[in-house]
Amino acid sequence: MIEDLRRKLEKHEKRVNLKYKYYDCKKIDYDPGIVIPVGIRQRYLSVLGWCAKAVDILADRLVFKGFDNDIFSIEEIFNINNPDIFFDSAILSALIGSCCFVYITKDKEGSVRLQIIEGSNATGNIDPITGLLKEGYAVLERDNYGRANLEAYFLPGKTEIYAKGKKAVVFNHKSNLVNLVPIIYRPDAVRPFGRSRITRPAIYFQKHAKRTLERSDISAEFYSFPQKYVVGLSPDAEPLEKWKATISSMLQFNKDDKGESPKLGQFAQQSMSPFTEQLRTLASGFAGETGLTLDDLGFVTDNPSSAEAIKASHETLRITARKAQRCFGSGFLNVGYVARCLEDDIPYRRNQFYQTRPMWYPVFEPDVATLSGIGDAAIKINQSIPGYFGKDNLSELTGFDASTEPPVVEAMNEE
Template sequence: MENNLDKLKQRLQVHIPRVQMRYKRYESKYHPADVGFVVPPQIRGQYAAVLGWCGKAVDSLADRLVFRGFKDDNFGLQDIFNLNSPDIFFDSAILSALIASCCFIYIRKDEEGASALEVIEADKATGFIDPITGLLKEGYAMLATDELSRPTLEAHFLPDRTDYYVNGKFSQSIKNPAGVPLLVPVIYRPDAVRPFGRSRISRSAEYLQDHAKRTLERADITSEFYSFPQKYVVGLSQDAEPMDKWKATISSMLQFTKDEDGDSPKLGQFSQPSMSPFTEQLRTLASAFAGETGLTLDDLGFITENPSSAEAIKASHETLRITARKAQRCFGTAFLNVGYVARCLEDEFPYQRNQFYLTKPTWYPVFEPDMATLSGIGDAAIKINQAIPQYFNKDNLSELTGLDHE
């Protein structure tokens, strides 16, 4: 097991830089190296642009994923989550998993013997996953770090116990009655190739945001020449006094006299640069980013037209709706695993995972229905119930409308 702990530590170190970079992109604090060769570095640094498209891609999906609870909750899993600030816990876990592709839930007992749930980011935990159940076979987490991000409290999660290390030295071992490591992954879009999922901030989204950022910087620099077009004077005498450049730029009237030969200078102005190419390029990049993330140009700040109804909004966000439904299935299974392990720990009994097959996670609708949609649902429910009595009841209608029947 000690060898596995070293492997887990090495495995985590490989993924830390990538995870932290994605968090910086989400917070708009990541500044990639500029590949341009025209703008001098000292000028480029003065016009550094900040763009939050990656953060918008994450938030637009995370804000629509609202966990409702468990249906047929025979083991009282919802009670465990209700004691762990569910409004904060679910949102924090979903947001962290969307940014880094996964996060981890650390489960322990509090002073009163109830299960305490803590969200741990992907750059502080890892493990060996069971692809069938989605649970870990063995896990490792940095539970506390110092100001230099060095671990001060570490935990090695095993099926029968949890070993704790303080400043790299073994501290204590606590028995685990659950029979499953007390570190549960919450994964976004896992597959056979990437069992720990994929981030909402994809590499193509990163490229498009970086390209748009460079476009904004070049547009900002060009706007200086757009505001103050360059002028020139030819034919000045060599004996003429040099002009003050700032005065020549902002003055509305310049006076020139003829020289001794009777010649006068000629004034000119370079053609004014256009901002249209930058606007068109930025809009093209926004269209590509919207297609990559399931957003619309309106979501990215390019006003096209106002949808006339909630149905029109749904139609324009069809890709986002499908993505959200997929995310609900992924996170629903993960939250069920968290509840299962927490219940085993709290009851100090290793329940079988298949005993929880009747419990189903439920979510609020991705798009809140308006009055027209509610009216259409009501008419359809009446007609279907006439053909199949009691097909629609307060439970499935509540799932369709998002309104709690209580």
């Protein structure tokens, strides 16, 4: 029922919005420190974008290429729905909130439209076998106070639209499917709607690092103006103006009646090294949690790395990206399946699409040395097993499609 799904969305909405605040660097964390006064602490609120970096680095590595053996031409549906923005938006939203949803409708001309809805505005009951929803609910429009103005309740074969809590219109279709499809990142049996890239350990390391930066900023004031002292002044001497004594380049002290002069001194200057080391330690923990390197977080290493060294250091990120490709590929295929059924008004069976396979560009773009190595390996393997490497699997390794033009050498010979 729609009431159950409303309560379900209300339960998970705050957590998804919290992840978006961390991604947008707008979350103000509470500092439990007992040494720094609250008034001073609020003057030095730091901002750190490690969680956003963890999402963006993985999202930028995931570039959808298309569908192989696309017998139902579902790629055409994505091509007319601004694919450059659609795929990136779906991937980014799913990495932040663990999942997003695609709202599938048909315009007056009969073409399918695809709309991304973030996880804070949609939910449903999922079929763990197919990854499709049994029923779904989405908030299509909210007022200035966050209340739902326009809602959609999705059932197999129909979609009910509610305006300010009252049923307004019902759209029936012959596909017998729910026109709300989830795109999920790392689902499992416990959490069928996946897990966010912004994990609790990642949030902890970022919060701890922000507190370190705030303490560093406050300590930098004392580092810039170290405390000084004067001993031996006569009780009858005029008191020093603190600001004048700090910024003056020359101070004059006279001897007293007994001929004694005061002695000047300065406390040891505070070092910033402990804060730098602590921040680097926290960055190492965050990098280990998210599969990044210290270079990704701004801690540059001494020696520049080669392309192979960069790939080796990002091995964890590469494995994570390949896992994400499998998750998102299944979701995009489900979107294409439901969209094709809606556009054709034919209830196709899901097993008719099993031969269609999502394709992705390589996680790391190959350089010249890598291309040369792939070419040498392909030649040697084809000599042992003729036809093992062809245009299709070499395209997956290199990320380049086979050229339709004649080779440069043959063209020159023809001239």
